[in-house]
Amino acid sequence: MEENKFDLRKLQEADMPKKYITTKEEKNNAKFGKLVFEFPQERNEVVAEGDPEDFVVKPQAYFRGASQIPGAEFNQSYQIFVKPFFLDRVQHRHVKDEYLVFLGASFPNVFDFDARIEFTIGKGEEAETYTITQPTIIRIPAGVYHCPLNFKEVNKPVLFLATLFTPMFGGVYDMPDGTTREMYYNGPVPCKYNAEKKCDSCGKCLQESWEK
Numbered sequence: 597m598e599e600n601k602f603d604l605r606k607l608q609e610a611d612m613p614k615k616y617i618t619t620k621e622e623k624n625n626a627k628f629g630k631l632v633f634e635f636p637q638e639r640n641e642v643v644a645e646g647d648p649e650d651f652v653v654k655p656q657a658y659f660r661g662a663s664q665i666p667g668a669e670f671n672q673s674y675q676i677f678v679k680p681f682f683l684d685r686v687q688h689r690h691v692k693d694e695y696l697v698f699l700g701a702s703f704p705n706v707f708d709f710d711a712r713i714e715f716t717i718g719k720g721e722e723a724e725t726y727t728i729t730q731p732t733i734i735r736i737p738a739g740v741y742h743c744p745l746n747f748k749e750v751n752k753p754v755l756f757l758a759t760l761f762t763p764m765f766g767g768v769y770d771m772p773d774g775t776t777r778e779m780y781y782n783g784p785v786p787c788k789y790n791a792e793k794k795c796d797s798c799g800k801c802l803q804e805s806w807e808k
């Protein structure tokens with residue numbers, strides 16, 4: 597039995613790094629360089645006209661998915677809410693699962709939570725509205741309608757993470773004329789191929805490979 601004992605220390609010694617990547621240039625030439633991505637600082641731009649912008653701490657971090665790390669099959673937001681805000685008013689679905697995480701942001705204790713957030717899952721007759729008053733994670737299976745999402749009371753900062761298992765953020769919306777539309781949003785970032793152009797979520801860069 598002794599030889600089957602898992603010796604983590606031995607494994608770690610065998611895998612000691614031999615090549616350090618420290619500069620931008622080294623990273624550009626490195627085999628795994630495209631897998632290591634430094635978050636750009638972003639400032640929320642999706643605020644309805646007339647709404648205050650100070651409900652969320654600036655700057656925020658977002659992982660925009662495959663446009664930032666080629667081949668990524670999820671995207672994720674990291675926002676800290678400090679004031680009540682009606683974040684998402686429109687019901688929608690996604691083609692893959694989404695997870696919403698609510699944690700206290702009075703670090704380091706993520707259980708230091710004092711907020712009241714309303715979130716609806718389902719549509720019409722089957723719709724259920726949940727009130728979040730404790731650290732919570734919610735799974736929204738692909739195809740399930742959800743929202744509105746309303747941060748009704750925020751007495752202590754809340755860390756909100758939305759994770760969607762698609763290479764770019766987007767949703768399926770029922771239009772007033774009875775049709776459905778898939779809409780994508782990749783953030784207020786410049787186009788990967790033309791820094792002067794704003795990203796229009798065309799999705800071209802999602803085809804890139806992380807490999808050289």
Ligand SMILES: [Zn+2]
Binds near residue numbers: 767
């Ligand atoms: Zn959603």
